[in-house]
Amino acid sequence: xxxxxxxxxxxxxxxxxxxxxxxxxxxxxxxxxxxxxxxxxxxxxxxxxxxxxxxxxxxxxxxxxxxxxxxxxxxxxxxxxxxxxxxxxxxxxxxxxxxxxxxxxxxxxxxxxxxxxxxxxxxx
Amino acid sequence: xxxxxxxxxxxxxxxxxxxxxxxxxxxxxxxxxxxxxxxxxxxxxxxxxxxxxxxxxxxxxxxxxxxxxxxxxxxxxxxxxxxxxxxxxxxxxxxxxxxxxxxxxxxxxxxxxxxxxxxxxxxx
Amino acid sequence: xxxxxxxxxxxxxxxxxxxxxxxxxxxxxxxxxxxxxxxxxxxxxxxxxxxxxxxxxxxxxxxxxxxxxxxxxxxxxxxxxxxxxxxxxxxxxxxxxxxxxxxxxxxxxxxxxxxxxxxxxxxx
Amino acid sequence: xxxxxxxxxxxxxxxxxxxxxxxxxxxxxxxxxxxxxxxxxxxxxxxxxxxxxxxxxxxxxxxxxxxxxxxxxxxxxxxxxxxxxxxxxxxxxxxxxxxxxxxxxxxxxxxxxxxxxxxxxxxx
Numbered sequence: 454x455x456x457x458x459x460x461x462x463x464x465x466x467x468x469x470x471x472x473x474x475x476x477x478x479x480x481x482x483x484x485x486x487x488x489x490x491x492x493x494x495x496x497x498x499x500x501x502x503x504x505x506x507x508x509x510x511x512x513x514x515x516x517x518x519x520x521x522x523x524x525x526x527x528x529x530x531x532x533x534x535x536x537x538x539x540x541x542x543x544x545x546x547x548x549x550x551x552x553x554x555x556x557x558x559x560x561x562x563x564x565x566x567x568x569x570x571x572x573x574x575x576x577x
Numbered sequence: 578x579x580x581x582x583x584x585x586x587x588x589x590x591x592x593x594x595x596x597x598x599x600x601x602x603x604x605x606x607x608x609x610x611x612x613x614x615x616x617x618x619x620x621x622x623x624x625x626x627x628x629x630x631x632x633x634x635x636x637x638x639x640x641x642x643x644x645x646x647x648x649x650x651x652x653x654x655x656x657x658x659x660x661x662x663x664x665x666x667x668x669x670x671x672x673x674x675x676x677x678x679x680x681x682x683x684x685x686x687x688x689x690x691x692x693x694x695x696x697x698x699x700x701x
Numbered sequence: 702x703x704x705x706x707x708x709x710x711x712x713x714x715x716x717x718x719x720x721x722x723x724x725x726x727x728x729x730x731x732x733x734x735x736x737x738x739x740x741x742x743x744x745x746x747x748x749x750x751x752x753x754x755x756x757x758x759x760x761x762x763x764x765x766x767x768x769x770x771x772x773x774x775x776x777x778x779x780x781x782x783x784x785x786x787x788x789x790x791x792x793x794x795x796x797x798x799x800x801x802x803x804x805x806x807x808x809x810x811x812x813x814x815x816x817x818x819x820x821x822x823x824x825x
Numbered sequence: 826x827x828x829x830x831x832x833x834x835x836x837x838x839x840x841x842x843x844x845x846x847x848x849x850x851x852x853x854x855x856x857x858x859x860x861x862x863x864x865x866x867x868x869x870x871x872x873x874x875x876x877x878x879x880x881x882x883x884x885x886x887x888x889x890x891x892x893x894x895x896x897x898x899x900x901x902x903x904x905x906x907x908x909x910x911x912x913x914x915x916x917x918x919x920x921x922x923x924x925x926x927x928x929x930x931x932x933x934x935x936x937x938x939x940x941x942x943x944x945x946x947x948x949x
Contacts, residue, residue, distance in 0.1 A: 457728075464589070468932070471847065472851070476709045479708055483763075502881050514589065515731075600720050607831050607832060625714070625719070630753070630754045684760055708838065708842060712835050720833070
């Protein structure tokens with residue numbers, strides 16, 4: 454998924470504000486659903502970030518075109534693990550490891566059913 | 578209401594990103610409710626922006642302390658009009674005229690009851 | 702220009718947060734430059750919002766695909782006027798009239814030269 | 826540092842959008858400087874996020890008052906480590922471990938001088 458850096462993504466330091474790389478990754482996760490005519494909100498729940506680890510390697514600036522690449526690591530009982538990497542002209546500038554928990558609309562953790570597991574594995 | 582300008586509010590131009598002045602005004606509208614132990618979401622609805630006119634007079638930058646001042650102009654049948662001014666060291670840097678419509682949770686316009694009219698008039 | 706609505710664009714009301722329509726319009730203005738291999742920051746300055754008037758007609762929600770259409774109204778001595786309309790499935794949901802002033806990097810107003818006037822007229 | 830949750834901080838899931846907890850932590854880091862009459866941009870450089878690890882424990886919603894507490898772990902040769910915890914009514918809802926690198930305005934890593942080390946140790 455390609456993402457363009459606009460003014461709103463940058464800060465007074467002249468580069469992309471650090472937490473916006475997480476937003477770019479979230480767009481790339483949601484877009485996987487949208488592109489298949491699905492919504493990231495489905496059935497009885499949605500996915501929320503539980504744990505993240507991120508490395509900020511290089512910075513992006515206004516007008517840059519970035520690419521987000523998703524890699525599924527593992528689907529567990531109530532969550533799944535994803536690595537998302539952001540590239541700028543073939544160079545990796547950001548890497549995110551994220552654990553996404555499947556929760557009810559009230560925010561309670563819930564089991565990932567075999568159907569949802571298959572869906573995640575087919576999408577990512 | 579005092580608002581500090583942080584990195585996230587600025588852009589690569591070195592100043593506050595234009596639409597963030599609207600966010601500052603929205604914070605000031607919501608804060609009026611919060612300070613009275615109320616929520617801006619109440620009874621059968623909430624207020625949404627319907628029309629705005631804004632003048633960007635001077636710019637703010639990282640670390641500035643701004644003050645937002647609200648002035649109620651008029652409560653109409655299904656909306657109310659507010660002027661919100663942002664000051665930086667006594668100088669007005671931004672002025673917003675906003676019409677806020679009262680809508681149901683499905684987004685349908687609805688009447689402002691006398692009770693809600695009194696509430697708005699007492700809050701703003 | 703097509704814009705997808707992601708989680709970050711929405712708020713607890715379930716719809717796009719009002720000021721984000723301004724961000725979408727700003728993306729569409731910048732993208733005009735980027736698509737021609739140009740930057741919205743050029744020569745001795747950049748454009749900043751000076752006055753806006755906006756109508757919020759209908760709301761957009763997570764996953765919607767929006768289209769922003771720009772129409773140039775007038776290039777004046779030190780600013781230009783643009784109308785930007787956002788459509789969702791052919792229906793106009795937001796309209797912005799914006800005056801953009803040409804300023805130096807220190808934020809001082811400056812004249813739009815004939816070259817820059819021609820550039821704006823050819824781009825928008 | 827106290828932070829109020831406004832509409833702009835929430836998303837269509839009804840709770841604070843995940844990356845905004847990072848913004849809250851950044852505000853708390855910058856505020857440490859502002860409260861002492863200093864700027865987080867000083868001398869020959871500024872601090873940028875290099876690595877983060879975060880746990881999203883509980884969620885916050887519109888109107889919540891949060892508190893961010895900073896704890897300095899270590900000042901190294903060209904970076905420092907901070908733990909930042911966000912509390913809602915005494916309960917920890919978010920924890921961030923962040924490595925902040927000291928860089929020049931061109932983004933090059935640079936040494937933390939003894940003066941800057943003392944400053945960091947006195948502020949955090």
